Amino acid sequence: MIPILPKVLVEYQSEIWESIVESSIMVGFSVLAALLVGLPIGTFLFLCRKGQLLENRLVFSSLNLLVNIIRSFPFLLLVIFMIPFTRFVMGTAIGTAAATLPMMVIAIAHYSRLVEQSLLDVPKGVIQAAVSMGASVKDIIFKFLYVESRSALVLSMTTSTISFISYSTIMGVVGGGGIGDFAIRYGYLQYRTDLMVYIIIIIVIFVQIIQYSGITLARKIDKR
Amino acid sequence: MVSLQNVTKRYGAFKAIQSISLNIKPGEIHGIIGASGAGKSTLLRMMNLLEKPDEGDVIINNKKINHLKGKEIRNIRQSLGMIFQGFHLVGNKTVFDNVAVPLEIAKIAKKNRTERVMESLRFVGLEAYKDKYPRQLSGGQKQRVAIARAIVNNPSVLLCDEPTSSLDPTTTMEILEVLKQINQQLNVTIIIVSHEMEVIRSLSERVTVMEDGQIYEVVEIEPTGVNKSTKGAATFVEQLKSGGDSNPS
Numbered sequence: 262m263i264p265i266l267p268k269v270l271v272e273y274q275s276e277i278w279e280s281i282v283e284s285s286i287m288v289g290f291s292v293l294a295a296l297l298v299g300l301p302i303g304t305f306l307f308l309c310r311k312g313q314l315l316e317n318r319l320v321f322s323s324l325n326l327l328v329n330i331i332r333s334f335p336f337l338l339l340v341i342f343m344i345p346f347t348r349f350v351m352g353t354a355i356g357t358a359a360a361t362l363p364m365m366v367i368a369i370a371h372y373s374r375l376v377e378q379s380l381l382d383v384p385k386g387v388i389q390a391a392v393s394m395g396a397s398v399k400d401i402i403f404k405f406l407y408v409e410s411r412s413a414l415v416l417s418m419t420t421s422t423i424s425f426i427s428y429s430t431i432m433g434v435v436g437g438g439g440i441g442d443f444a445i446r447y448g449y450l451q452y453r454t455d456l457m458v459y460i461i462i463i464i465v466i467f468v469q470i471i472q473y474s475g476i477t478l479a480r481k482i483d484k485r
Numbered sequence: 486m487v488s489l490q491n492v493t494k495r496y497g498a499f500k501a502i503q504s505i506s507l508n509i510k511p512g513e514i515h516g517i518i519g520a521s522g523a524g525k526s527t528l529l530r531m532m533n534l535l536e537k538p539d540e541g542d543v544i545i546n547n548k549k550i551n552h553l554k555g556k557e558i559r560n561i562r563q564s565l566g567m568i569f570q571g572f573h574l575v576g577n578k579t580v581f582d583n584v585a586v587p588l589e590i591a592k593i594a595k596k597n598r599t600e601r602v603m604e605s606l607r608f609v610g611l612e613a614y615k616d617k618y619p620r621q622l623s624g625g626q627k628q629r630v631a632i633a634r635a636i637v638n639n640p641s642v643l644l645c646d647e648p649t650s651s652l653d654p655t656t657t658m659e660i661l662e663v664l665k666q667i668n669q670q671l672n673v674t675i676i677i678v679s680h681e682m683e684v685i686r687s688l689s690e691r692v693t694v695m696e697d698g699q700i701y702e703v704v705e706i707e708p709t710g711v712n713k714s715t716k717g718a719a720t721f722v723e724q725l726k727s728g729g730d731s732n733p734s
Contacts, residue, residue, distance in 0.1 A: 384571075384573070386569060386571045386572075386573035387573050387574075387575060389535065389569070389573065390567070390569060390573035390574075390631075391586075392535060392562070393533055393535060393562060393565075393567040393644075394562065394563065394567075394586065394587045394590055394634075394638075395558075395559035395560065395561070395562035395563035395587075395590055395591070396559070396586075396590045397556075397559060397590075400589075400590050404575075404586055404589060404590070405575060408575055408577050408578060409575055409576060409577055411577060412577075482577070483577070484576060484577045484578075484579075484618040484620070485576030485577060485618075485619075485620055
């Protein structure tokens with residue numbers, strides 16, 4: 262495989278691999294945070310909406326506002342704004358691990374909104390039927406809502422992951438590294454335009470693979 | 486078995502149900518008919534507390550249930566099956582898994598579920614369709630799956646909210662036949678809401694005719710002639726007593 266690669270990629274291959282690992286860490290932890298925290302928050306947002314099972318105007322409004330505020334932040338400003346908090350939690354505001362924290366915060370807000378919107382597509386009648394069967398809220402979430410919206414949830418995660426890759430490219434500002442930062446530092450700042458173009462092509466290939474995998478999986482599990 | 490005592494339901498200033506009392510006899514098929522907005526679906530949905538009455542009591546098996554909360558309400562609902570006009574099946578579950586859901590909710594051991602699900606599917610004639618998904622079924626078949634799901638937990642009462650309104654006449658008669666068999670063979674009390682005179686008359690032994698959130702009359706059915714000269718709830722009553730099949734003007 263190596264002989265067919267452009268010379269410049271071979272020259273920088275160890276740095277490129279290192280930056281791919283850094284990006285994978287940032288995006289991987291963001292996906293994890295989105296699943297473990299964003300999914301429950303999005304579900305809770307949905308359940309607290311008017312007319313839903315746990316309708317609660319105060320909780321919904323507060324949570325809704327918080328998610329909106331985080332999503333409204335230009336990401337670069339969010340990263341900078343969070344530096345004191347990142348330093349408090351991680352012990353440092355510099356490096357890949359520290360850069361992962363703001364990524365996780367935006368990931369949670371981003372995915373929770375998409376989860377809420379995916380659940381809104383579940384027919385109300387299905388929820389009504391579940392209630393009439395004596396289902397608890399937990400039953401309704403796991404036996405009805407997630408089952409019925411699973412392909413939408415997968416597509417939402419696909420969209421989110423691609424956004425996380427995009428967010429990760431600017432994490433160089435706090436020394437987070439990553440493939441985007443590599444393209445800027447080695448490609449743009451050192452006038453190696455060819456290197457930058459190749460890195461962009463690598464990112465595009467990654468995004469295509471994720472998009473294709475997400476759509477294929479969503480289609481496979483959609484039986485409606 | 487199912488009794489409503491002076492129940493009232495308000496939506497803001499609008500009184501959907503006005504102080505209704507109704508006793509359903511164990512084992513009967515009881516129809517509820519009325520024009521759109523008469524309050525018949527609201528009345529039915531009060532019986533399993535999908536709608537909670539603002540006043541009055543809902544009594545199931547000699548127990549007032551309208552003050553119950555959480556798990557107690559859920560336990561009551563598990564003993565009352567319900568089917569809807571729109572079927573409300575889970576599209577991403579197979580027929581088998583749709584029917585198995587109430588058993589999962591009732592925490593029936595997995596090893597006992599298969600037999601009960603298959604028994605239910607056999608009853609509605611869909612045993613061979615267990616691995617299909619709802620989108621692969623016709624409207625009548627979907628309603629049969631919904632019925633199988635509603636009876637899988639051996640309910641004492643089956644609440645039917647316009648179960649045939651979206652079906653063609655032939656399929657309607659097939660569904661009504663299934664409901665009759667459930668009543669006769671499984672001894673399940675059936676309460677059916679419909680605006681279709683033919684559905685109510687062909688199935689029910691007693692019929693509650695509703696108008697403007699109140700009971701207009703409770704009719705024992707004796708099929709004879711038709712009188713189309715009256716209006717509104719009176720027309721329903723005339724037709725029920727005489728055996729006519731046209732809708733009120």
